[in-house]
Amino acid sequence: MARFLRFWLSPSPQRALVIGGSGSLGSSVISVFKNHWETTNLDFIENKEANYNIVVSPADDTEKHLAQANEVLKGKYDMILSTAGGWCQGDIESANVFSQVEMMMRNNVYPSVLAGHLATKYATETGIIVLSGSLLVFKENTPSMLAYGICKTMVHNIALNLSTKQNLTSENRIICLVPDILNTEVNRESMPSADHTKWVSPMKIAEKLYEWGDGKNVPENGSFITFKLDKDVTIEYM
Amino acid sequence: MARFLRFWLSPSPQRALVIGGSGSLGSSVISVFKNHWETTNLDFIENKEANYNIVVSPADDTEKHLAQANEVLKGKYDMILSTAGGWCQGDIESANVFSQVEMMMRNNVYPSVLAGHLATKYATETGIIVLSGSLLVFKENTPSMLAYGICKTMVHNIALNLSTKQNLTSENRIICLVPDILNTEVNRESMPSADHTKWVSPMKIAEKLYEWGDGKNVPENGSFITFKLDKDVTIEYM
Numbered sequence: 001m002a003r004f005l006r007f008w009l010s011p012s013p014q015r016a017l018v019i020g021g022s023g024s025l026g027s028s029v030i031s032v033f034k035n036h037w038e039t040t041n042l043d044f045i046e047n048k049e050a051n052y053n054i055v056v057s058p059a060d061d062t063e064k065h066l067a068q069a070n071e072v073l074k075g076k077y078d079m080i081l082s083t084a085g086g087w088c089q090g091d092i093e094s095a096n097v098f099s100q101v102e103m104m105m106r107n108n109v110y111p112s113v114l115a116g117h118l119a120t121k122y123a124t125e126t127g128i129i130v131l132s133g134s135l136l137v138f139k140e141n142t143p144s145m146l147a148y149g150i151c152k153t154m155v156h157n158i159a160l161n162l163s164t165k166q167n168l169t170s171e172n173r174i175i176c177l178v179p180d181i182l183n184t185e186v187n188r189e190s191m192p193s194a195d196h197t198k199w200v201s202p203m204k205i206a207e208k209l210y211e212w213g214d215g216k217n218v219p220e221n222g223s224f225i226t227f228k229l230d231k232d233v234t235i236e237y238m
Numbered sequence: 239m240a241r242f243l244r245f246w247l248s249p250s251p252q253r254a255l256v257i258g259g260s261g262s263l264g265s266s267v268i269s270v271f272k273n274h275w276e277t278t279n280l281d282f283i284e285n286k287e288a289n290y291n292i293v294v295s296p297a298d299d300t301e302k303h304l305a306q307a308n309e310v311l312k313g314k315y316d317m318i319l320s321t322a323g324g325w326c327q328g329d330i331e332s333a334n335v336f337s338q339v340e341m342m343m344r345n346n347v348y349p350s351v352l353a354g355h356l357a358t359k360y361a362t363e364t365g366i367i368v369l370s371g372s373l374l375v376f377k378e379n380t381p382s383m384l385a386y387g388i389c390k391t392m393v394h395n396i397a398l399n400l401s402t403k404q405n406l407t408s409e410n411r412i413i414c415l416v417p418d419i420l421n422t423e424v425n426r427e428s429m430p431s432a433d434h435t436k437w438v439s440p441m442k443i444a445e446k447l448y449e450w451g452d453g454k455n456v457p458e459n460g461s462f463i464t465f466k467l468d469k470d471v472t473i474e475y476m
Contacts, residue, residue, distance in 0.1 A: 061336065062336040063336050063337065066336070091404060091405055092351070092354045092355055092357075092358060092396075092399070092400060092404075092405050093355065093358040093359075093405040097351060097355055098299065098300040098301050098348065098351060098352075098355075099301065101347070101348075101351060102299075105343065109339070109388075110336065110339075113330070113335060113336060113339060114336075116330045117330055117331065117335055117336075119330075120330060120331040121331075141395075141398050141399045141401075141402050142399065143399040143400070143404040144404065146396075146399055149395065149399060150392045150395045150396055150399070153391060153392060153395040154388045154389075154391060154392050154395075157379075157387065157388045157391040157392075158330075158384075158388055160379050161330070161379045161380065161381040161384055161387060161388070162330060162381070163379075164379050164381045166329060166330075166381040166382065167329055167330050167381070
């Protein structure tokens with residue numbers, strides 16, 4: 001009740017910009033944040049729960065996406081998150097390895113570069129910037145999913161570079177999520193024999209992100225964070 | 239004389255395929271190898287010292303480059319090297335960071351993926367595959383040269399993935415070069431106040447690569463190798 005009153009009396013709610021806010025993690029973030037935050041989604045499709053949408057075309061390059069974002073974004077954002085991501089299987093021998101690298105760049109890397117670039121212009125002085133990596137890639141080489149692995153490694157490296165805060169304030173925090181397999185319908189169906197009981201749902205991750213936005217248990221700048229489900233979902237520093 | 243006779247009497251010399259064989263390191267490799275090896279260069283411009291050239295267009299994608307390579311390459315190659323590379327300065331805030339990432343992908347990453355892909359088809363059973371990374375990026379975060387750093391990190395990760403040898407033989411070796419600044423005219427001119435006396439020339443690196451091709455002091459599979467100049471050039475495992 002106290003929190004509701006504080007929000008209700010507040011002249012301007014906190015603001016989140018979600019790159020990839022129509023995907024499984026991004027739409028969970030917008031669902032969790034929407035009651036108390038102003039939310040802006042940048043994605044290939046609209047998210048009707050978001051206050052603002054920047055719908056970009058996969059046929060356009062990231063510079064065009066940036067131009068569209070610059071037309072819509074105003075003021076400063078308390079959280080800027082890239083929840084975009086994509087996965088594919090295939091090794092170096094695959095005839096389509098080159099197009100797989102291009103696809104993984106578009107799905108994983110460019111949204112991260114865009115989030116970082118937008119953060120230099122639109123993050124508040126204490127703003128939190130979140131990128132989305134991969135626990136598997138963080139821990140192991142992944143030759144069977146070469147394009148995915150090398151692109152997620154690049155996301156991890158973008159986070160490390162941003163966390164030097166050359167282009168941000170000393171109070172900004174860059175956090176790289178390195179989740180394990182998410183508990184989504186698609187993942188359960190594609191891995192029917194796996195043990196789903198330990199998989200963390202996107203909603204649970206979104207709730208942790210909301211805590212951070214609310215100033216609670218915010219990981220340190222430069223952290224790589226994964227999520228474990230026991231009775232409850234807990235975060236772990238990698 | 240003995241070596242010359244051995245080569246002259248040998249029905250088939252050893253064979254090297256150099257991706258980027260017209261660049262500063264690549265042309266040194268072809269100069270050093272050409273007297274005793276058959277050399278094939280794949281690059282945007284011809285190298286007249288090479289026995290064979292596959293001249294590709296920067297306007298075409300890597301799948302097209304691969305198709306051109308498949309038309310020319312025959313048999314097996316004892317060394318497959320990507321000596322391609324490119325550098326640029328610029329941080330996450332740069333308006334052209336997105337096009338810089340694309341350029342660095344084309345200059346550094348796609349040639350490495352192409353070399354790895356071609357190795358699965360054209361490397362001999364004991365063939366050596368060499369990729370070109372960066373000592374600076376291997377050791378540090380490089381936010382001032384973000385696109386370069388994230389793309390060289392990707393090259394390092396490609397090397398780690400290839401060195402699992404999922405798509406190669408147990409006797410193949412993947413070696414990732416992580417040179418410091420090369421002693422080239424361009425580099426000396428662009429960094430006039432630096433101490434050039436410790437910079438290693440591309441020819442010296444090419445001579446080390448030739449030793450490896452000749453079976454001498456070949457680094458272990460999965461090695462990251464740099465070069466130091468004291469009196470002589472020595473290799474160092476990273």
